[in-house]
Amino acid sequence: MIMDLTVGLNHYLILAAILFAIGVMGVLTRRNILIIFMSVEMMLNSANMTLIAFSHYLENAGGMIFTFFTLTVAAAEVGVGLAIVVTIFRNTESLDVRKLNLLKN
């Protein structure tokens, strides 16, 4: 009764899917801009993980190269996003999305 404990492709994919779902829940339920932002980063990284897992098992480097680009793009997003967050904080002294309700239908 030796259990097969090797970690296969499916394990990576399931872990990535779980991380992605946690990220989605974080975005939908959290109220602090920075935490929402961290949840988004987690979603991106779970996608990266999927890419790398596939890349490894398909023996195709394309997925890893894609990950490079995702990382860089995420960094650019962080730069612009944090700049917006800083301006908001200067104007409102708060990072609660519930207080951002100036624009309503």
Added chain:
Amino acid sequence: MTPLDFIPVLITFAIIGGFAYFALAVTHILGPKKYSPIKQDTYECGVDYVGDSRQRFSVKFYLVAVLFVMFDLEVVFMYPWAVNFKELGMGGFIAMTIFLVILTAGLLYEWKKGALEWE
């Protein structure tokens, strides 16, 4: 594989958990308790801390951090190129030069706009 086969696993868990609580309880009962200001500190040794961790930082730190992240990540593209330098040859070199020229324009922009000045 029947559920009974998992009993050894359960026993292992019980032993691990039991030992952990046993060790905690024993040290709690037997250990001497001497409180002093140093022991109450966040860090018992090392440099004394200053102020609260929730204090605000100057926005300059943020600027430097973001610039660092940007330029840090560009290196991601240089590593694969450096590893395959010979195979990529002249074409790769030209491509990387263009990449670096664009990057340098960005650096020049930051510099002239004063993003690198501390004061």
Added chain:
Amino acid sequence: MFDVATMQISRLLPEMILIGVALAAILVDVMLPKGKSTRGVQWTVIIGLIVVLASTFFNRENTGPAFGGMVVIDGFTMFFRLVLTFITLLIVTVSETYLGSLNIRIAEYYLLLVFSLFGMLLMAMAQDLLIVFLGIETMSVCLYALVGMSRHKHASNEGAIKYFLLGSFTTAFFVYGIALMFGVVGSTNIVDIMVYLSGVSGNVPMLAWASAGLILVAFAFKAALVPFHWWSPDAYEGAPTTVTAFMSTAPKAAAFAAFLRVFYVAFGDMSETWTTVLWVIAAITMTFGNLLALRQDSVKRMLAFSSITHAGYLAVALLTFDQMGAAAILFYLMIYALMNIGAFLVAIAVNRNENDEKGYAFEDYRGLVFRKPAMALAMLVFMLALAGIPPTAGFFGKYYIFSAAVKSGFVGLAVIGVLNSAVSVYYYLRLIVFMFLKDRDEASETPGFNLSGEMVPIVIFCVILVLLIGFFPDALLAVATRSVTVLL
């Protein structure tokens, strides 16, 4: 193996010129003294964009894939290259005075416009999901910053952060979708995906369905289709109005370009399913956008909601999945850009105080036709065009879309669309009615108009083109039809 000659770089000449322009503009910005730099950058960008247009024109025979099939330069790419560059050129030309009135006369505005244009061009020519992703991101990151440009205004901050959070949220969906597709196909190339999906012939793996769904969500978000539209009214209202005019036209066009390429070429074999999903999305998008636009008292916000409706019409054309529908999309995108930019420019002129929270009210248009007949006439043309009333170009745009839908058998959807455009006539005509109402108290201060010098020729130009295309729609339609032959 790696050879510069095989990459066909010359096919991307306009894009390379564009990057050169952006770098030159950066240098101009840092070299010139503070007060003069925006004008200098503006002129650099205007000249640069004209050169890009010219190089597109003279390089038009040089078609085919480049960079090993990562991008493809064909008629479709050319069409969008011209339209997108043209829209950016219009916006760059009219911005300077308006930025001055907002106290945000900074050169980065033009730089961000150019970089986002570059991202949109990438989206239009992408033949690999990696390039689509890079294009979307290059465009979006610039747009986030552009929306938050007036950084001392709450509305601008708020629009920017909402757009940013939801935009990066959908980016994650997009990357995850691409990752799954990579796992199924072993490549992110659109042609490889098409070959794979037609190879399995109807027996599409579950992961590919999930992937297509995630990618559909991402595109629906970028094109502001309901229920992925939450960001758009807020971002449109918070942004400086020239940015709103830009955002409601060019990125929408680029999103539909990538949408068309990915779904028509790569997911062509899954069309039966995604057309059904889009049917629902299109129907609720048109209706929802209209219902909200009806209730607005601000012209800017009304145009923002109506742009959701227009995205719904475009989605109707998209799901026909044939040449006529695709051509109708291209046609509509072109004329929508003209009429929407024109309408926004007049709205800027009529608005008396940018820093007033209650700006852009319908009330401001009361009696406009007596005070400023030319401007009112221009607005009349744009409103009629947006409502789709002949003889303006807007009529033919809608006509082509709905006839394509009927021809492909989507009669129900076409009926919903026509009903919706009938409803939309109400709020467009409401503005016209306000313009023809007499001033209640003529003695009261007449709002100071600031249709600045550079805006006048652009507005006139938009009016003429909207009318001209209305009288001779066949020429543009022929170009659009020729452009989409590569897709199907």
